[in-house]
Amino acid sequence: MQVFGSNVQRGDVHARQVSQGIAGKLTVTALSIAYYESLLSTLRQFRESYPNVQLIIKEMPSSSQARAILSGEADIAFMRKLPISAQNVQSRLLLDEEIVMALPADHPKAKEGRIDLRDFAGEDFVFTPQALGIGYHSQLIALCEAAGFYPRVVQEAAQIQTLIGLVACGFGVALVPESIAGSIMRDKVLFRRINPVTASPNPAIGLYMSWNIDNESPLMDSFISMLDFNAGPRVEGMLATQVS
Template identity: 35%
Template sequence: MELRHLRYFVAVADEGHFTRAAKRLGIGQPPLSLQIQQLERELGTLLFQRLPRGVALTEAGRAFADDARRILRDVERASEHARRVASGELGRIRVGMINSAPFHPLIPQVIREFRRRYPNVAFSLEERTTPGLVSAVRGDAVDVAFVRPIHGSSEGLDTETILDEDMVVALPAGHALAGRRQVPLLALSIEPFVLFSRAVGAGLHDEIVAACRHAGFSPRVVQEASQVTSIVNLVASGLGLSILPGSMQHMHTDGVTFRPIARPVPKARLSLIWRHADRDAPQLVRLRELIRELAPAARRARRA
């Protein structure tokens, strides 16, 4: 028995006539009659009582019709479900991010808009360091992640740059440099630094150190931290100053003053990574398309 047998049977049951059912199905009446006869032989019972003008369901036919209609509805629902999953409208996506990512307005906007457009996609968030997220993506613990530059091999991963934002100086409130409109990096040469630990933030750590060396000095690091929020709090305590992604100014932490850096300005790159093998996963494709749609406006807003 095949689905076409059920469709043919239901059409005849609905129309009560082989000719009208054949016209509805777009096939000839003799082939339709033959298919119904084959179905009856397989079931071992008559489904229709043949009348001078049409057909009527037998008792067995009425029982079979209820089940046939239910099966066809279930098949249609299953087909629709598969189509919606394939189009990215259903399913799940597990997103990882570093703890500084949500401070850039683009990231919360992407999350809100994705959940608005695809309310039937289960959306989960997990926060880790960049190395932790690389491992999580490779290990299928998350599907996609917002990360800083990866230190080491990116084999098996696809990477797409989302934005390169200017970095700024984070100064303890009342610091002598806080009154400047812009701060040259060389002015920081004798200052104590609080920086990202290279073990968890090699990309930003190396960018900052390289920028300082280009300005003519090596930063005097007195404390390292693994989370950008911890760094801001350590700056607020007066332990030292730091260089951070510009979006961290949205923290509005008491005891910290942010100032732009005079050119050349070091950049903080934020990228999206995912498993190369899953590059065509529907939900992932939808997320990447949304980021590409929203990112240009976010960049213009930051420059304005």
């Protein structure tokens, strides 16, 4: 009876902590998080501030994250833009970064400064599969089309590390977010900024945080309050917004 009573007491304490937002579980989904220091810093801060919370981190493509948010499998998602609408989902811009070109270190243009995307019309490209992130994939295609060509994609890679590895091996060049540039294979892959295409500004792509407003978890609110958002406004009624 005493053991049963102590179990009940522990259960009551845990339930009270959950209701106060200092215990429980928070599930965060993201693209590969290793390249985003602001997100890593927030995850560290949250874990230190809420040691009794089970923080679950799942890496998955944006398309899977969208389904996870809508189904309640995830509390918070960090993704690229997606053409999916949902009235109970809000999104905010966390990071807006340039798209840069990843080149094999021995590529003729690897030692140049900024490069002109038009000069790569005849090059082989390495892309992530469209199914992993339709919006992200479409934006890269549209950027090439604005430069006057459709990219000749010779190889696809689901993981960014694999994609950069293929560039290093000479399979082709790749368009990637700027955050990738300072992280891997600097001796085998070089990254170059892209000159503006026509009259448009420098090509950029956003990383957004999305969450379901029907989720009343105080843990989710605490996590969101720790993040340092970019200057983008909150967007209601969309799973993700247009990239600026």
